[in-house]
Amino acid sequence: MEDKRKPEVWLRGPLDGVPALLQPVAHALLQSREEINELMIGFPEELLWEKPTGMASPGFHLQHLAGVLDRLFTYARNEQLTQQQLAYLANEGKGGAELVTLLGNFNKQVDIAIKQLSETNEDTLTEMRGVGRAQIPSTVIGLMIHAAEHTMRHTGQLLVTVYWLKAGN
Numbered sequence: 001m002e003d004k005r006k007p008e009v010w011l012r013g014p015l016d017g018v019p020a021l022l023q024p025v026a027h028a029l030l031q032s033r034e035e036i037n038e039l040m041i042g043f044p045e046e047l048l049w050e051k052p053t054g055m056a057s058p059g060f061h062l063q064h065l066a067g068v069l070d071r072l073f074t075y076a077r078n079e080q081l082t083q084q085q086l087a088y089l090a091n092e093g094k095g096g097a098e099l100v101t102l103l104g105n106f107n108k109q110v111d112i113a114i115k116q117l118s119e120t121n122e123d124t125l126t127e128m129r130g131v132g133r134a135q136i137p138s139t140v141i142g143l144m145i146h147a148a149e150h151t152m153r154h155t156g157q158l159l160v161t162v163y164w165l166k167a168g169n
Helices: 020-039 058-076 084-089 099-119 140-166
Strands: 127-133 136-139
Touching: 020 099, 020 140, 058 084, 058 099, 058 127, 058 140, 084 140, 099 127, 136 140
Parallel strands: none
Antiparallel strands: 127 136
């Protein structure tokens, strides 16, 4: 029987409009989005905020994924966080949001990040940016790569948590 699954995003070729040096960032974000959306099909709403063995809930991971992408790409634009972004951060993991809303927010944030990647001039990638109130130094490319790896890290954690919850452990 032939395997009908698509190859991973990075094996599908470059994304139009995204600079060559930022292709891995775009590929990771799109791969994460595909895996998360597939993973969450049919996930029981009543398990969304469960914290098995003290692990972060699926709801937290979904909230955090959208929030961290928003924050890191804000810093990459050399902007500081708004009051709205700080409020979102303070509420991550507190529950209440529904799965469809969390997935929608994450998908929207990936779209915004891909758009920003496509608008980023490669000549700016080594420019320094200040992160957070302490203005910890990072480069534009450092922020974008961290956004990609952090997203994939939480994707993996979400996968394990969702399988654990679905198995009833």
